[in-house]
């Protein structure tokens with residue numbers, strides 16, 4: 001089976017950089033800050049494939065580059081280097097211009113125009129942030145939040161959008177009679193579920209989940225995770241599940257990638273990562289969770 | 291069907307001062323299609339390790355695990371790419387451990403139905419019937435069907451575990467002490483189910499604590515020492 005997206009050599013540096021940045025940062029140095037120029041290598045040379053209907057876990061401590069990865073893939077930040085390519089299947093019909101003749105994969109999405117990126121993001125991606133303030137406008141009604149997203153994806157019919165919003169809120173267990181209330185009235189767990197409803201509204205192929213259960217009470221976490229598990233089965237979408245909690249990726253993902261100081265230190269089957277971790281850092285991570 | 295050639299597994303524990311543990315070495319055996327091989331040996335000799343290497347929960351250190359897969363033809367499970375391992379686990383390789391890996395907040399019936407639904411392409415109703423029949427056969431009380439296995443007794447959990455592992459009829463089944471916490475009656479039932487599966491052509495490799503049991507269900511035994 002061919003990947004849905006192919007990511008190669010993805011890197012992000014903050015600061016001017018120098019020619020010693022790469023050799024002075026990373027897991028062996030236990031830092032992503034270059035001692036020579038103070039630039040931060042938030043991530044460097046990340047390469048992976050995301051397959052259709054697959055949940056890929058990304059784990060690592062805070063500062064390891066997990067959220068950077070998400071921001072780059074979501075086109076919120078400009079990458080310093082690397083590529084992200086889309087497989088022809090399905091997408092070629094929408095944007096024939098990004099596929100050269102017979103190539104299976106598109107041109108590099110990361111270097112496209114803002115306009116093109118926005119189109120691709122609106123049609124293909126959904127995102128759920130750890131902090132609901134980033135994903136939702138807190139003063140706008142929940143239904144309005146979803147409608148906004150649908151507008152971005154090209155919907156125009158008001159009644160149709162309202163219907164779709166109601167359907168999604170119901171699916172994410174938010175009482176539909178509360179759809180006109182703003183998310184700031186809701187509990188943390190409910191806000192996450194509204195974010196999920198919003199993220200799914202344009203029927204994305206890729207869902208980016210950035211620490212979606214972090215900071216929630218255990219019972220609320222459980223409910224959000226159950227929801228995600230069920231949605232995945234139902235919608236057959238690809239997910240990138242970013243978490244510092246190995247329990248979360250164990251529950252949701254068959255494959256997992258471990259990041260440390262901006263680099264991939266290990267990737268493998270999730271049960272192998274948990275039971276036979278190879279890298280020193282993964283061994284430490286596993287030992288400190290059990 | 292499966293040929294293990296000079297398999298070894300070492301663990302290198304970086305966080306314990308680079309401690310090296312040799313979990314198994316020079317393991318070689320072969321199981322014909324439809325065969326049932328037992329692994330025996332004293333505690334700690336690496337029996338579970340071998341099964342986990344076959345399922346690729348452990349990354350083998352050396353050796354080859356040649357498997358004639360239905361989906362991809364002959365493959366070496368020791369070096370097969372992760373995605374292909376996931377695919378084989380989905381299509382044809384099952385694994386039962388001694389303990390149920392409970393999926394939180396999923397009822398016993400759903401735990402058993404899930405692999406049937408995702409792998410066998412049958413209707414919900416057909417999956418429900420097969421799962422119900424298995425749970426009944428394994429004497430799980432009816433009132434527990436819609437309860438969460440996390441609260442079950444050890445023996446009940448283990449029976450749910452077995453039901454889940456056999457429900458979708460894998461082509462190759464790896465069994466790590468599947469009868470360890472069962473009473474005599476339940477053991478008999480499990481053995482009947484395994485016999486049934488062999489009748490349908492499933493190839494099996496198993497670890498059984500009880501030597502008499504091991505001898506009676508398997509058709510050859512490989513001792514690790």
Ligand SMILES: Nc1ncnc2c1ncn2[C@@H]1O[C@H](COP(=O)(O)OP(=O)(O)OP(=O)(O)O)[C@@H](O)[C@H]1O
Nearest residue numbers: 275276301311312313332333334335336337338339
């Ligand atoms: N994940 C692991 N990390 C480190 N060492 C391990 C790991 N798994 C197994 N070992 C070690 O490898 C050796 C073999 O263990 P294994 O569990 O395979 O034995 P076994 O033959 O199944 O024993 P038993 O009959 O007690 O179940 C033991 O020394 C064990 O402590």
Ligand SMILES: [Mg+2]
Nearest residue numbers: 337338339466
């Ligand atoms: Mg064992």
Ligand SMILES: [Zn+2]
Nearest residue numbers: 018021034037
């Ligand atoms: Zn530098």
